[in-house]
Amino acid sequence: MKLTVLGRHGPFPAPGGACSGYLIQAGDTALVLELGPGALSNLRRIYPNINVDGILLSHLHSDHMGDMLVLRYALPQLKIKTPLTVVAPETPETEYRTLASSGVFEMVSAKAGRKLRFGEVTVTLHGSSHPVETYAFDIEYRGKRIFYTGDTGMHTDLVNQCRGADILLADACFLNAEKPGEKAQHLTAGEAGQVAKAAGVGQLICTHVWGGREDTEQMLAEAREHFANCLIAEEMHEYHV
Numbered sequence: 001m002k003l004t005v006l007g008r009h010g011p012f013p014a015p016g017g018a019c020s021g022y023l024i025q026a027g028d029t030a031l032v033l034e035l036g037p038g039a040l041s042n043l044r045r046i047y048p049n050i051n052v053d054g055i056l057l058s059h060l061h062s063d064h065m066g067d068m069l070v071l072r073y074a075l076p077q078l079k080i081k082t083p084l085t086v087v088a089p090e091t092p093e094t095e096y097r098t099l100a101s102s103g104v105f106e107m108v109s110a111k112a113g114r115k116l117r118f119g120e121v122t123v124t125l126h127g128s129s130h131p132v133e134t135y136a137f138d139i140e141y142r143g144k145r146i147f148y149t150g151d152t153g154m155h156t157d158l159v160n161q162c163r164g165a166d167i168l169l170a171d172a173c174f175l176n177a178e179k180p181g182e183k184a185q186h187l188t189a190g191e192a193g194q195v196a197k198a199a200g201v202g203q204l205i206c207t208h209v210w211g212g213r214e215d216t217e218q219m220l221a222e223a224r225e226h227f228a229n230c231l232i233a234e235e236m237h238e239y240h241v
Ligand SMILES: [Zn+2]
Pocket: 059, 061, 130, 151
């Protein structure tokens, strides 16, 4: 299974960067997780005709789904077979309705515990802790697992959800010193490292890099205090399991 980072920033991009977007390729199956601003452009470097099997949106904040709004135009104009399967939470209602009424997406409701099959790939959805309805995705292919946290603050189920994953792709938006309080809406890099350690994952990839951050060295150092096998997501880099 291969993970390619299409965009790593939030809640707005760094200069020249893209917001959240991740491509998963496994056998004949290609899935896109999130399609934030800039991610569609990077996806089209790999799939000019966007012939992927589905798009999974952890939640409907704009930095995770902004490019879905222009994908609505691309699909018919590129004469791509529609509808394209889109997994997304049904709230916030306004955003969901915009996608559902476009006529080019076949909407599948995200629900905690739901298992979805795409070819040989199984995706299990888990609840995350964020101000809007948000899900994490546990993606499994031939015994290998990539767990993507979506946007989340620390919560009691998180370690169990990702236990034993080969790759933990984790929201690490804040540094410890920047954490706005106990009810933070994102993990810190240090917390991502703690989760990776407690869950015994193979590798931690920290993402959701704040768009105003000038470098990621401190993020990496904080995460590595707890978990050595850690990287910061890099746009268009590939990670294999
Ligand atoms: Zn969010």
